[in-house]
Amino acid sequence: MQDDELGYILRVKGDETFFRRESARETRELSYTASSCTGCGLCYEACPVKAIKLGPTGGIVRGFIDAPYIEIDPERCVLCGVCSAVCMFNAIDVRVDGVSVRGNPEFPNFLRAFIFNQDRCRMKDEEHQIPCDDCRRACPREAITFAGIVERGGKKVNTIMRDESRCVFCSTCARVCPAQAIVVEKVFEGEVVVDHDTCTGCGSCVDICPTRAMQMPRSQAWEKPAKVQSDPEVCIYCGACEHVCPVNAIEVRRNKVNYSRGEERSWTKTWEKIFREL
Amino acid sequence: MSCDIMEFKLEIDRDACQGCGNCIVVCPVNALSDAVAGGCGDGEEKNFGVKAGGVEIYDPDFCTGCGTCVRACGYGAIELRAEVPEESREERVKIDALPPSGDRAEVLKLVEREGALSIEEIARRLEISPAKAASIVLALKNENRLFEYEKHTDGIREWYTYSTRPAPKKEERAEEKAAVVRVDPEKARQVRQSLSATLDSMDVVKIRFLIETGKLDKAIEELVSRVKEE
Numbered sequence: 001m002q003d004d005e006l007g008y009i010l011r012v013k014g015d016e017t018f019f020r021r022e023s024a025r026e027t028r029e030l031s032y033t034a035s036s037c038t039g040c041g042l043c044y045e046a047c048p049v050k051a052i053k054l055g056p057t058g059g060i061v062r063g064f065i066d067a068p069y070i071e072i073d074p075e076r077c078v079l080c081g082v083c084s085a086v087c088m089f090n091a092i093d094v095r096v097d098g099v100s101v102r103g104n105p106e107f108p109n110f111l112r113a114f115i116f117n118q119d120r121c122r123m124k125d126e127e128h129q130i131p132c133d134d135c136r137r138a139c140p141r142e143a144i145t146f147a148g149i150v151e152r153g154g155k156k157v158n159t160i161m162r163d164e165s166r167c168v169f170c171s172t173c174a175r176v177c178p179a180q181a182i183v184v185e186k187v188f189e190g191e192v193v194v195d196h197d198t199c200t201g202c203g204s205c206v207d208i209c210p211t212r213a214m215q216m217p218r219s220q221a222w223e224k225p226a227k228v229q230s231d232p233e234v235c236i237y238c239g240a241c242e243h244v245c246p247v248n249a250i251e252v253r254r255n256k257v258n259y260s261r262g263e264e265r266s267w268t269k270t271w272e273k274i275f276r277e278l
Numbered sequence: 279m280s281c282d283i284m285e286f287k288l289e290i291d292r293d294a295c296q297g298c299g300n301c302i303v304v305c306p307v308n309a310l311s312d313a314v315a316g317g318c319g320d321g322e323e324k325n326f327g328v329k330a331g332g333v334e335i336y337d338p339d340f341c342t343g344c345g346t347c348v349r350a351c352g353y354g355a356i357e358l359r360a361e362v363p364e365e366s367r368e369e370r371v372k373i374d375a376l377p378p379s380g381d382r383a384e385v386l387k388l389v390e391r392e393g394a395l396s397i398e399e400i401a402r403r404l405e406i407s408p409a410k411a412a413s414i415v416l417a418l419k420n421e422n423r424l425f426e427y428e429k430h431t432d433g434i435r436e437w438y439t440y441s442t443r444p445a446p447k448k449e450e451r452a453e454e455k456a457a458v459v460r461v462d463p464e465k466a467r468q469v470r471q472s473l474s475a476t477l478d479s480m481d482v483v484k485i486r487f488l489i490e491t492g493k494l495d496k497a498i499e500e501l502v503s504r505v506k507e508e
Contacts, residue, residue, distance in 0.1 A: 056343020067360035
């Protein structure tokens with residue numbers, strides 16, 4: 001791919017990998033931000049040309065290996081943009097003529113929603129002005145910030161702000177909210193199956209889980225080591241635990257994918273197939 | 279985990295290793311090989327074991343790089359390291375140094391001919407979209423092929439003209455000082471008043487947040503530019 005006609009630039013700068021290809025019709029560029037990546041391997045599963053290599057995610061998440069979670073081979077990559085559409089952590093962004101694939105109606109995209117009902121949100125104690133920030137404290141991604149107390153309809157209420165780029169739609173906030181003010185629609189529906197005979201309790205999946213859905217129950221010293229359990233309520237079925245497990249004891253089964261078809265294009269059918277096979 | 283994995287290596291410092299065998303017991307791959315002995319038995323598919331008072335790696339292919347052994351080692355004798363082959367590094371540099379082609383070459387040629395041009399002018403001359411022109415110019419700037427030459431402003435927006443030569447430093451600074459137009463507080467108040475209707479329609483939460491974070495002035499500038507464009 002070092003043909004001059006296919007203008008081609010690659011740069012690795014800090015934690016950002018960037019490359020671009022130009023043709024007579026359009027310019028496509030890909031940027032990968034290693035600091036946002038959680039090593040879930042969705043892009044590795046989705047890539048139709050197998051251009052993405054997944055690293056030893058367990059060692060990386062524990063800080064023993066200083067490397068990005070994935071490695072993209074620019075010679076294989078065709079910049080189709082599937083990885084950008086499936087990335088739930090906004091780590092990969094593919095732009096066509098400067099317009100991102102994510103949220104673009106020309107491409108199929110994941111459907112997910114965060115609905116915050118301001119009318120339901122209320123303070124812990126209105127009389128003593130004690131605000132409620134349970135969702136902010138519970139958020140595993142630190143995506144929610146407390147935005148202060150405002151007056152609304154003659155009543156003082158507290159408000160929250162959500163960082164769209166950090167939120168992974170895990171519904172932890174919806175679970176802890178005492179007033180049911182938050183509703184979260186997830187992308188995947190499914191289940192995480194842990195083979196407890198194979199599991200050795202090494203804890204890699206607990207370390208990598210981006211939503212703290214994987215938990216290791218406590219066990220006494222004289223007992224057999226505890227086996228991990230997944231909490232289906234906050235699990236986003238990203239597959240990080242499946243890929244990190246050294247003994248392949250975890251299987252993530254995704255039964256349903258919520259996505260929007262977008263406009264009918266030549267690639268729509270292929271993309272739908274990739275989404276359904278995730 | 280078998281295919282398509284990045285290269286990495288498990289290294290053991292024989293001098294630091296005390297041969298305690300903690301790493302062998304905790305290793306999940308070892309435990310899989312001999313479940314009863316917890317990695318200490320005679321299983322064949324093994325990652326490592328103790329030999330002559332120190333840990334020795336049997337078969338590096340079994341290691342998945344989970345780092346459990348590194349965490350268990352009390353002497354800091356085990357190290358995990360990612361390996362980037364030297365060849366690929368050289369290749370990357372080579373690719374980076376390729377001359378620009380296609381629209382990028384056209385932009386460079388045009389700017390060289392005209393001296394200094396803004397992004398909008400480049401887009402108009404080459405009949406490409408401004409977004410595309412902007413992405414090309416920014417990429418060329420990152421590669422040090424184009425430089426910011428002069429700063430222009432009309433009080434609300436700011437833009438640069440770009441040139442193939444870097445602007446002379448001292449002059450540029452003087453020009454920059456002259457170019458920046460400070461917003462008159464009285465004028466800003468008037469604008470705020472005239473825009474209060476627009477602000478009322480905005481979300482109360484958002485305004486509150488903007489005031490608290492001191493970003494209101496910036497938001498008003500944005501609104502002004504939007505109203506002007508409309």
